[in-house]
Amino acid sequence: MIHYNLRCEDGHAxxxxxxxxxxxxxxxxxxxxxxxxxxxxxxxRALMTPSVPRKGRITAEPPVPxxxxxxxxxxxxxxxxxxxxxxxxxxxxxxxxxxxGPGFADEARRIAxxxxxxxxxxxxxxxxxxxxxxxEGIEVSSIPWVPRADG
Numbered sequence: 001m002i003h004y005n006l007r008c009e010d011g012h013a014x015x016x017x018x019x020x021x022x023x024x025x026x027x028x029x030x031x032x033x034x035x036x037x038x039x040x041x042x043x044x045r046a047l048m049t050p051s052v053p054r055k056g057r058i059t060a061e062p063p064v065p066x067x068x069x070x071x072x073x074x075x076x077x078x079x080x081x082x083x084x085x086x087x088x089x090x091x092x093x094x095x096x097x098x099x100x101g102p103g104f105a106d107e108a109r110r111i112a113x114x115x116x117x118x119x120x121x122x123x124x125x126x127x128x129x130x131x132x133x134x135x136e137g138i139e140v141s142s143i144p145w146v147p148r149a150d151g
Contacts, residue, residue: 008035036084
């Protein structure tokens with residue numbers, strides 16, 4: 001894997017990982033890369049400086065391991081472009097779906113039984129409730145919920 005610093009035509013800087021230099025070139029040529037700040041597909045590699053630690057010194061703190069007390073995704077260890085994509089996803093969910101709070105599992109069941117209008121919903125549920133919904137054939141997804149881009 002290769003880590004590149006990238007820059008869009010508007011000068012926004014971000015980073016990403018690629019399988020190879022050829023993979024970056026292919027994706028850039030096909031317009032598959034997108035600036036997380038403005039959405040521009042005009043993306044190029046930016047100047048990079050290598051990070052070479054002195055012997056015995058660590059240049060960055062290691063990632064925090066996931067435990068029952070900490071989430072599997074820690075915001076400060078998520079690359080900026082991934083965080084931006086998750087913020088876009090959150091904005092779309094909030095714009096197009098109804099928030100049902102902690103009653104998510106009950107509302108999902110009512111929708112599945114046709115007791116209420118079918119629509120996109122989001123809210124909170126326990127892992128056990130989510131598993132029970134899946135066992136009942138009700139499709140649910142869990143997404144990392146990052147802070148809003150505007151706040």
